[in-house]
Amino acid sequence: xxxxxxxxxADEARAQLTAALARVAAEDRAALRDVYDRTSAKLxxxxxxxxxDRQGAExxxxxxxxxxxxxxxxFDPKRASPITWLATIARNRAIDWKRAQGRRQAEPVETALQxxxxxxxxxxxxxxxxERRRLADCLxxxxxxxxxxxRRAFFDGLTYAELAERMDVPLGTMKSWxxxxxxxxxxxxxxx
Amino acid sequence: xxxxxxxxxxxxxxxxLALGVLEGTERxxxxxxxxxxxxxxxxxxxxxxxxxxxxxxxxxxAPPETLWPRxxxxxxxxxxxxxxVVQMQRxxxxxxxSSAIAASLAAFLVLGPVRxxxxxxxxxxxxxxxxxxxxxxVLLAAWHQDKRMFRVTPATMAMPEDHSxxxxxxxxxxxxxxxxxxxxxxxxxxxxxxxxMPLVTGGATLAITIEPxxxxxxxxxxxxxxxxxxxxxx
Numbered sequence: 001x002x003x004x005x006x007x008x009x010a011d012e013a014r015a016q017l018t019a020a021l022a023r024v025a026a027e028d029r030a031a032l033r034d035v036y037d038r039t040s041a042k043l044x045x046x047x048x049x050x051x052x053d054r055q056g057a058e059x060x061x062x063x064x065x066x067x068x069x070x071x072x073x074x075f076d077p078k079r080a081s082p083i084t085w086l087a088t089i090a091r092n093r094a095i096d097w098k099r100a101q102g103r104r105q106a107e108p109v110e111t112a113l114q115x116x117x118x119x120x121x122x123x124x125x126x127x128x129x130x131e132r133r134r135l136a137d138c139l140x141x142x143x144x145x146x147x148x149x150x151r152r153a154f155f156d157g158l159t160y161a162e163l164a165e166r167m168d169v170p171l172g173t174m175k176s177w178x179x180x181x182x183x184x185x186x187x188x189x190x191x192x
Numbered sequence: 193x194x195x196x197x198x199x200x201x202x203x204x205x206x207x208x209l210a211l212g213v214l215e216g217t218e219r220x221x222x223x224x225x226x227x228x229x230x231x232x233x234x235x236x237x238x239x240x241x242x243x244x245x246x247x248x249x250x251x252x253x254a255p256p257e258t259l260w261p262r263x264x265x266x267x268x269x270x271x272x273x274x275x276x277v278v279q280m281q282r283x284x285x286x287x288x289x290s291s292a293i294a295a296s297l298a299a300f301l302v303l304g305p306v307r308x309x310x311x312x313x314x315x316x317x318x319x320x321x322x323x324x325x326x327x328x329x330v331l332l333a334a335w336h337q338d339k340r341m342f343r344v345t346p347a348t349m350a351m352p353e354d355h356s357x358x359x360x361x362x363x364x365x366x367x368x369x370x371x372x373x374x375x376x377x378x379x380x381x382x383x384x385x386x387x388x389m390p391l392v393t394g395g396a397t398l399a400i401t402i403e404p405x406x407x408x409x410x411x412x413x414x415x416x417x418x419x420x421x422x423x424x425x426x
Contacts, residue, residue: 132248
């Protein structure tokens, strides 16, 4: 598949997912099923990764789509891509769940992140892939420890204090790692 | 071990909130600021948008087939539970703000068959009530099958300067078709092309988006959906 075809496929998929969310906002249950069929495998993967618990991930995914049902009207296609909006809800719900469970020692995340997902992508996931690659390229430019701290915060829902303890550095150091890392990331993404 | 703490800039704070590393009073303060300061809230959203694709590196995995029925049931409960109040408020608001619309629609319904005493009915007349989440804009679209026409009457609709509201039809295939720009006050009649007729069915969605003046430059919705509703037979 050449780049232009992929891009058209991604644009089309983005438009369709956006339209499906508008129908969900109009309380169309079939539209929610449509959104579910297009996105649940990707979102379930995210819930599993963050919760590290299969039963928990199922409960979280249920909450995610109930939230989508209630909040679809607040989705603004000008400010967010639909798949990113959905992924953010999944991550936030999963982190809430994890915090409510009490924290267990999180596994290092490197292994999961190095795994490239080589299976052919459904059209709507082309958007996800395009966005993932852009961010991954910029994350690679960061200092390794800054990148590690940002990844662990993202996937394990760790706060500054927890990150400082787990990575064994003073709190102030952790704050400056994350801030510097995030600002460099922004430069790279916005100018890339 | 105490190091001098450098306070974060607003953009850094937005990034920290989006990443989720704040806790305690810092987090509460940042969340409060998000409610009070729209510019800050947009910065947090933008950071969420930048960071979210990290999650796409995780391999996809299909959830078990038992999960959808659970979600479907939970939504049924949600619809019967707390959300009913919201719906009733929407209806009440519509009833108050659009009595004139209701009157003219009723006139159409009563007069329509008299004016056109066709042997067979012309097909069902349908309406869609378009409501936003916060009931800030309400709009009624009546479908006149015999005239191939939507009559769109907004009750209240605030529009930013240099923008136009655009009406979309979203049939079962999920692809939005533009029905054109409408007036933000007063009624607009939209006659649709014959080939689009099969798409106008009960259950199709109508939605209004805010577009640049004159309508979407791309032919697809580019702005936020301010109201949407499903078409239903009267």
